[in-house]
Amino acid sequence: MSIPKHPRFAMRGIRKTFGATIALDNVDFAVSAGKIHALIGENGAGKSTLMKVLSGALQPDAGEMTVDGSPFAPANPLQARQQGVAMIYQELSLAPHLTVAENVLLGMEITRRGLLQKSDMHALVQNALTELDHADIDPHVRVSSLTIAERQIVEIARALSVQCRVLVLDEPTSSLTRADVNRLFRVIQRLKARNLAIVYISHFLEEIKEIADRFTVLRDGKKAGSGLVAQTPISDIVHLMVGRKIDDFFPRSNRTPGEPLLNLKDLAGDPVPHSASLVLHRGEVLGIGGLIGAGRTELLRAIFGLDPICKGNITFAHNTGRATPAQRLAQGMGLLSEDRKDEGLAQSMSLADNLTLSRLPRGIISPKKLRASARQWISRLDIRTSGPAQFIADLSGGNQQKVALARLLHHDVDCLLLDEPTRGIDIASKADIYHLIDQLATQGKAILLVSSYLPELLGICDRIAVMYRGRLGPARPVDKCSEHSLMLEATGQEAAL
């Protein structure tokens, strides 16, 4: 096999500014045919600008790009596609009302005398899907009836139908279950074998370890480092991303659980959970694992009184039976929503208003006092903001999450129900939140943590229970759990371990 003279795709000295901000500063990046190159960086590091340059949506101020050694300067995404560079975006761009075949061949329909040749189109698309190991997707069905994972495959099939040489995948696994991730990875390996150059963008470092050959880290618009994935430990990659060393990313102080605070017995909601029993103690972090849709969020909502309880017993701090959210808050329980934007925070209100919302004083409110208590939490949780009057929508995801957490702390609850507390936030804020959870548990608070991120569950919990199709399994001490055992339980393959 001869070594090609040029990498399949290369960019050199790429620079892009928006006004006074430098989004990309002298970035080099190359990927060879048959290789998978991971592009890593926090939100705001310049990843999305780089991708827009790559796809032709933005033109760089300086620098050059080549595909197989010939210059590549697309004026728009269509040109980029025609020259063999295709993108699969996080938000999939399929037309849900058209069929699979119509989507794959959109703009390239096969016609004879102006009439669509449907059987030819279906055969062609069926072949393409079989080649992607997804012969089970029917080209005749509407895209709206497919799962997210299947839609992704359809997008990839569409990219391949235009002879793509470079395929860019932007956070392809962020909404997939683990089983679908495995299947997607097999597809990516096939594409690799077909000599495509693949750019893989993700901030799940474990996945990058699993799939990529090389990595490049972007930080503040600059290339912070690159190397071979196999030779670089994850902690070094994290170091490059954050720019500072994070010691014990997952802290877990020595603590002894205290008295039981929350007791569930065969709790059932409508339609999920079917049955959940657990005992949560003071000074304990109890994790709940499982797949998306297993009923974990619904369990937390039922406990907190946001969703109805149909059957079973619940006791919280000597209060037996169901309660409204207002009563739960008064009893000392708080819920952190998984959905910051649509539930967790009021985006059009100020930081101070959000933080104090559940515990406003009676009588005349002094805005000055509200701002003062907000300021306290801003400094205690290291929230990056221009001040208590700043609107929530203007904060980064990580800082928004800290405000949502600060609300529970300001309310001074004893029991925190945390639903995916680190989803979609930057790695430095994640580390802060892990430390905070550890600190709270050490202070004697009880924490029930729902997470889909296994390293997080294993890293900070004392015990872990797994939910599968609405049924909560037994809570086991964390040293009796592994990613493997949790995954088996989450997929129902080892319900009785």
Added chain:
Amino acid sequence: MNHLSRFAPLLGLFAVYGLFAILGPDSFSSGRNLETIARQTAIVGTAALGMTLVIIAGGIDLSVGSIIALTTVTIAASLQAGLSPLTAALIGILTGALCGFVNGLIITRFRVVPFIVTLGTLLLLRGIAKGLAGEQKIDAPLTYLIDLLAALPRGAWWIFPPGVWLLIILALLTGGFLAYTRPGKHIVAIGSNENTARLCGIRVEATKLLVYALAGTSAGIAGLLQFSRLTVGDPTVAVGLELDVIAAVVIGGGSLSGGEGSVLGSVVGALIMTVIRSGCSQMGLPNWVQEIVTGIIIVVAVAVDRLRHR
């Protein structure tokens, strides 16, 4: 930036007023005319206080005009029955409060969207008003109630008639209620994000019920002022007035998707519309010109607001 957007409606008012002061006749900028503008704003302005709460909470109330008509009828009927003016006025305001409470009850209990519920009560209450009045005006004995919005005798020291002072005091109270009390903050939170409000233990249904009851009350007070101007109970008065009231709130920075709006802004919005009406009529411009100008102002105010929010 933030401060600028808060005072934008006020700047708009000065701009419109200044324009007519330059283009219009001298009589426009006289003190006498200022007082007239204030008197003409009182009814819409008072109703706009409650509407501001409703719109901030993410709702809408289309029944305001009908509530005002019904209120004039109940006040006139009470006076005719020989009740004291104060009792009659209270009965009128209570009528409004009751109507608003019913609106709120239907909206929260049966989970029907406010637009539909209040569209229904718009017709229903108008019908009740006409039925009560036997489809004609109800004459009432002359009492001090009709002086609430009357032009001041020359040289009076109290600047505005009592009705205008009532609006000013109620506006201050409503503004303070929104900014400095727990239910006020809860109203903003519900409009900003109802899910967050539930998460924070806010009793969303009870708060909404309060909002619609307050809106009904403020419509009842507006109805009292309306009666004062008419001196009779008229079941056909204030048809379509709810649209003026909503326009005032929107010009004043209220967002129909909830969470935004200000009491001061809404009163200023009501003033802007009166200034346009007064200016146009003093310049001898026909009614249709006023309507076009007001329409343009509403659309421009909202469009500018959206641009600023980008």
